[in-house]
Amino acid sequence: MAVTQEQADWFADAFGKLVDNVDQAILGKRHVIELVVTALLSSGHVLLEDFPGTGKTVLAKALAHTIDGSNSRIQFTPDLLPSDVTGVTVYDQAQGRFEFHKGPIFASIVLADEINRASPKTQSALLEVMEESVVTIDGVGHPVGSPFMVIATQNPVEQAGTYSLPEAQLDRFLIKTSLGYPDHDTAVTLLLDSSNRARADKISPIIAAESITAMAALASDVHVDGSVAGYLNQIVHGTREADDVVLGVSMRGALALARATKTWAIAHGRTYVTPDDVRALAAPVLAHRMIIDPEADFAGVKADAVIERILLGIEPPAYRAA
Amino acid sequence: MANRRGRGRRAAPRRESDTNLRRAFASSGAGAVRRRVVSGRGVLDLALVVVLSVIAIAGFGAAFDDAGFLLAGVGGLIVGVGAAVLGTRLGLGALATVILAIAGYFVLGTAFAVPEEGVDAVIPTLSSIASLAIGAVFGWADLLTLRAPVELPDYVTAVPYAAAWLVGLIGALLVVRWMEHRRRTVWTHALLLAGPLSLYALSVLFGTEQPVLAAVRGVGFTAIALGWIAWHRFHSAGADIALRRGMLRRNLASATVLVVAASVLGLGGGMLLTPSADDRFVLRDEIVPPSEQLDFPSPLAGFRKYTKDLTDTVLFSVRGLEPGQRIRLATMDSYDGVLWNVAGVHEARDGSGSFTMVGTTFPEPQLLTPGAEARLEVTVAEYGDVWIPGVGYPSQVSLDGDDSRAREHGLRYNAATGSAVLIDGLAEGDAYRLTAQTQLVPATEQLLEVPTANVELPPVSTIPDIVVAKAGEFAGGATTPIEQLRAIEQTMATTGFLSHGAASDSAPSRAGHGADRMVELFERSQMVGDEEQYASAFALMARSLGYPARVVMGFAPEVAEGAVSVDVVGDDVTAWAEVAFEDVGWLPFMPTPEQTDVPQDEVPQPQSEPQPQVRQPPRSENETKDLLTPVDIDDSDTDDEDPFGGIPGWVIVGGLSIVAVLIIVLVPMLIVTALKSRRLRRRRGAAAADASIAGAWEELLDRYSELGFDVPTRVTRTMAAASLEQQVGEHATGRVLGIAALADDAVFSGREVPDAERESVWNEAHGAVELARRAVSRGRRILSRYRLSSVRRWAGTVVDRARVDARDRGHGNRAHWGRPDGGVDNGDRLDGRSTPDAG
Secondary structure (H helix, E strand, C coil): CCCCHHHHHHHHHHHHHHHHHHHCCCCCCHHHHHHHHHHHHCCCCEEEECCCCCCHHHHHHHHHHHEECCEEEEECCCCCCHHHHHEEEEEECCCCEEEEEECCCCCCEEEEECHHHCCHHHHHCCHHHHHHCEEEECCEEEECCCCCEEEEEECCCCCCCCCCCCHHHHHHCCEEECCCCCCHHHHHHHHHCCCCCCCHHHCCCCEEHHHHHHHHHHHCCCECCHHHHHHHHHHHHHHHHCCCEEECCCHHHHHHHHHHHHHHHHHCCCCECCHHHHHHHHHHHHHHHCEECHHHHHCCCCHHHHHHHHHHCCCCCCCCCC | CHHHHHHHHHHHHHHHHCCCHHHHHHCCCHHHHHHCCCCHHHHHHHHHHHHHHHHHHHHHHHHECCCHHHHHHHHHHHHHHHHHHHHHHCCCCHHHHHHHHHHHHHHHHHHHCCHHHCECCCECCHHHHHHHHHHHHHHHHHHHHCCCCECCCHHHHHHHHHHHHHHHHHHHHHHHHHHHHCCCCHHHHHHHHHHHHHHHHHHHHCCCCCCCCHHHHHHHHHHHHHHHHHHHHHHCCCCCHHHHHHHHHHHHHHHHHHHHHHHHHHHHHHHHCCCCHHHCCCHHHHCCCCCEECCCCCHHHHHHHHHHCCCCCEEEEEECCCCCCCEEEEEECEECCCCEECCCCCCCCCCCCEEEECCCECCCCCCECEEEEEEEEEEECCCCCCECCECCEEEEEEECCCCHHHHHHHEEEECCCCEEEECCCCCCCCEEEEEEEEECCCCHHHHCCCCECCCCCCCECCCCHHHHHHHHHHHCCCCCHHHHHHHHHHHHHHHCEECCCCCCCCCCCCCCCCHHHHHHHHHCCCCEECHHHHHHHHHHHHHHCCCCEEEEEEECCCCCCCCCEEEEEHHHEEEEEEEEECCCEEEEECCCCCCCCCCHHHCCCCCCCCCCCCCCCCCCCCHHHHHHCCCCCCCCCHHHHCCCCCCCHHHHHHHHHHHHHHHHHHHHHHHHHHHHHHHHHHHHCCCCHHHHHHHHHHHHHHHHHHCCCCCCCCCCHHHHHHHHHHHHCHHHCCHHHHHHHHHHHHHHCCCCCCHHHHHHHHHHHHHHHHHHHHHCCHHHHHHHHCCCHHHHHHHHHHHHHHHHHHHHHHCHHHHHHHCCCCCCCCHHHHCCCCCCCCC
């Protein structure tokens, strides 16, 4: 069903309010917030990578508090076990049977703080649930419900005591972005309000979890012209052919980009996707899915720059697909 | 040194109110130097330099026709002295001061020296600056070589300006930078006189034999200079006050006596012993002026054009012409056996082709007994030649019209012949006023004792023997030059017949005045010809007798008594000869007869000229057959075969060349215009409305590109729009972005686009293009018509690709790690532009 302009306007309005609400907690990072909210409304997950103290956790908590739904926080540590995340089956002597105790993953918004401090084994425990929204324990699947979103934060891999996320795990994240340090004015504003130690906690929920699901459904109906889809595929294909890239973007990545662009388009009040949407989200959605050649990586080549180079080489479509 | 310091210290407390001369003298010391203040004594020195220089500059007056030179000279002094003083006050170094002076020379020079070339006579223009530079370098030569009074070129005024500027600058620098720190002696003060003295000498050397107030200026200059030196001699004596008073009295008395004596002797001597003009040494007498060799065709060669083609055509009309006065056009004194022509300067210094640049005031001829003064107003009709019709020897010619000043630069004059030319030529509608002196023609009796003048004339060559023989025959027994010449004139006028060779004339008369025509004139039983032949023959006869003669071509219109204006037609053309008589001038002779009825039986019959016998060719066997072969005899006029109808070949070649150039220039333009038109039609007429709207955007990009804007390639519509809006300026804000959004909506929304929307977007695109057109210069707008954007955008794409390649090459060393196949570029494979129409 095609999205009407009224629906698009409503969506854009709701999107704007969500961003505004989160923006109260994390000042001056509106674009990052828009990306994160886009991931939320595209049923995707977000990986925030940045140095300690840049506001990753605050952003994740603020987003969780914006939605009137369940949320949980998992502080990943090296000794964290998969069952600490997914839950465990324990024997109930009174009932005389095994009973599943849900882990913190069973929430609408899950904050996986410092995810790369856990061992790869524990990280991998998230693979199934992030992809299928189901946790399978002892052969029994336990749906996590909808909406479901994991906001993971991690420190740069060069930091001590970290385990880099496996490629398969990275592919599960719709968007990977970073906050960076605030600019001067924002920093001064934050310093003047330094007594406020829990900015995220003051965020009030403004939208029901069900509405998030409805918005995600609406976004999935946004029209994508064949020429734009072709353009998107050219970019994805470009990542596989580009120099300095060992492994390009998978089809999962291409689908993720298509989903994200739909949400991005309707968030800007449009009922259709344009090449601008694709260009805007190409780096946040695709960059972390590529594996840069180690030598090139050592030479300073970044995945974002490779995406930019690919974009410069492809003519955006100007006409409707035949 | 100690003494100077001591004086400096004593004077220091009083220096703030340093107004009178004595205090000013006292203040000249090291302290004054540091403060860069010109002392009172220095001011007096500067005043002396200025006054003496002005006296010197006045001497240039003989060479110029108005007071503009004085303004230029005084201005140069002001600029030179001002720059030196200002540079000192500002504490500038010597080099910076000189640069300041040079800047002042050019910035202020327009107002002082060449106001004619400035905007509002003050603001410099490129032309005025160039004149100041050229005048400073070449004006000296022009001032010497052009006939005085010099009026043109304008830059000649830069000579006194530059000289005074230099003298003022050096003099002022000496005063404010050198003399202020040094002990003053008579010699240092005498050094200051060097500049004005040089200027004085220069004014004499560059002047004329007629000095300007020589006695007054000389005595004034000397008196001021002597008085000033005497004054300084007293002050530089270094005696104390008591001693000075005694010296002052004695020195004042002796100086006064000296100055008065110099004045009396100078004035008296100047009046009594003034050398005659001929003894005065001026440079222009020593220099042979380089005259312009003007390569104009002999006007006499076109004599018959007037009598045949322009018989009744009004060439020009003249107001102020008196009955009997003839209009002179050109004077020719060189004969080469074919033509009488104007002679070049290499043949004779005062030859008829020796023209010099003049202003509107012409120099006087050396050989002239003035008769009546004529004032003419000439309005040109069909006449179109470089020779300026006039009467006698013009003294002033002023062109009318808005561009007269510019055209007067093209005036050239030959004072010996009285011929004036306008290099650009006269054309219909031109008008000018002319004042001239006519030659007084004494009676023959008064000239019996007068020899012909010793005038250097270019040689004549190839005088036919019959002309020489006839000269002696016609002269008869006359002994004096005037009698001989009058006899020849009389004989020709009475025995000859006049015929222009026209159909209405009773006898044929061939045009031309070459040696063969001269022979023909005299060999026929009757002399038949017109003014061209008779004047030419007379001049040749006079020259053969050793008399200085020349031929003049002009017009002799009939002027009725009391007529205000007369129209001169081609039939009025005439020619006559002139012979120079010593101390009298060039006197006219009219040898042309008025008798036109040539006796018919006297017309010579053509004589048979037997041809030499030649051997006949051998008989051919095919001769009979050939003889029987019918031969097509083409009786048609050969002119009819000329496909170009008798158009001269050079016209055809020139025309074809112009056409070829036009084709080379215009055809690509037409092709470009046609391609653009086709592009527009294809885009606008696309079957689908969304494609048409996308075409509107493409058209907009192309038009912007053609207007010279940098249209980015491989970007989305929104990105391109943002870039273009930034380039166009604020008034385009939102306009192009709006069109980009409309196009995106039509193309990517998947909806059915109505035709009305198509028209709307196209109109919007045209509006945006119009905005861009207004934002660029007219030149870019015109150029955009003939630019093909696809070439520009293709070039942009190539550049972008080159950038990407260059960046790839930056990583090229690692390429083999990234791609198993070793590929280094993905651009070509990914360049899948889905545009159906690339324009």
